[in-house]
Amino acid sequence: MRKFKNGSANFYTIFLDSVEKIIPEYCHKDSSNDKKFALLENEQFQGLLRHSPAIIGIYNNVQNNYIFMSDNIETITGHSPEHYMGPKGMEYAISTLPSEHAAIYTQQIFPTIFQYFQSQVACKDIKRFRFTGTFQLIRKDGSVIWCMQQLNVIETDDQELPLLTMLIMSDITCVKKDNAVDFVVARRNDQDLFQNVYAATFPSPNKTISFTKRELEILQLLSKGKSSYDVAALLSISEHTVFNHRKNMLEKSEKKNTAELISFAINRGFIQ
Template identity: 30%
Template sequence: MNEHLNSGQPSLKKILERYQQSKPGTSLEEYEFLLNRNPLLEKIFIGADCAVAIFDASQTNYLYISYKLEQLLGYSANVYHQGGLCFTLSKIHPDDVMSLLGILEKEISYIADLVPAQRLEYRSSYDYRIQKSNGNYIRVLQRNLVLNLDTADNMLHVLVVLTDITHLKKDHTKILHIINKQDTGFAYLYNLTDQRIIKDTFLSKREKEILKLLGKGYSSKEVADELFISIHTVETHRRNMLEKTNIKDTSCLVHFAILAGF
């Protein structure tokens, strides 16, 4: 396992224990079409460039690993099934371990504070660097969706979708973006300097409006006309969004925003 995970990281053991508070599910029939590696679904995942897994919180392990995930990182499904979450964490870039553990801890606490119905509406995304089987690191965006709860209404199974975004981001900042009906569109930002997570609205309402129109292919002038603001204001917001997200350019920003659910 990654030495950083054995060097007294205070939150790793706590995270594993908190996940394992969930009680194992009694039936996996609803996932049978996935567990049997449905050929059509596997082809769809590959075509959509989606690396998919189903995480079992009670076992801190994976019920399902898609072919695409095997292709993306180069590890067989058996490796994930045998090593579980600890194997995945052992492949995280050493400089990203602390921030990712902080994000996981924040996510678990956030979900625990929701009422059961809200937990099933929870979605999140965050990114990190992970090592492939050939030794190279790539940056992935991980999106999570709670699939079901255990008998005590704790998070049990989580759909995990990984996308390679190595070409999109410029630096190693971390953003935990959370979406649910009660608290939509805010983020936790990991500050690299003092190594702490700060809650932030991240993108303003106006910035999201502009981003949505840019995603539809609008030019700055068309955005300005649509929102009754000046082109200068649009360009200022574009620059601000690039600075906040540390994305290379506007086209990459739109792509990232769509993936992350902004």
């Protein structure tokens, strides 16, 4: 495996620090370490997973380790599922990322996810959220692939803090057309449709492009052919406010016009 200049252990320490700041260990009453999922133990389902293009994992947020990882991770990445299990599992997972991507995840993306975990305690809403990110992964043979990972909380404790998180990860090398790390937070509405509430892209280790929920709402409407006047009326804001948001988005993304901005946002998955 490729060696990193800063070492994966350092990135893992950063990850643990961010966990402790947002989700103190004392908050949890039940570790759910022995939680069993009948479906995951079903032989037919296991057979389907072995041939699936998507890797499935279950992460214990209290123990900070995976309690399940589908066998097909070895077929896709070359890494054995056993390496992801136990107390060193997350450290191993981080070690498979290039150092610049490990830094983005431990210093930017994971803290953002944990902040959403904490912010949704009062409204008991965290299970409605989906966190999607892209990153490069170094396979066991040293080759590099692009992956997309989606996370969502599947079980919480009595304080509505996350106990178990499910991940679905796929190889997207054949469709990834740039070298940027993308991150999107989406929330499922009452019609069971996901709406993006936050989006960011990291073209380089030192540059981040992010759009607020309001900016995404405006961008989504503009992509449907709505004029600034129409957008203002639909969102009950002034046309001047729409203009300012659009100007800010153009500056953030370094695009020349709205058409380029919309194309950029669609390609990043910020809007649909």
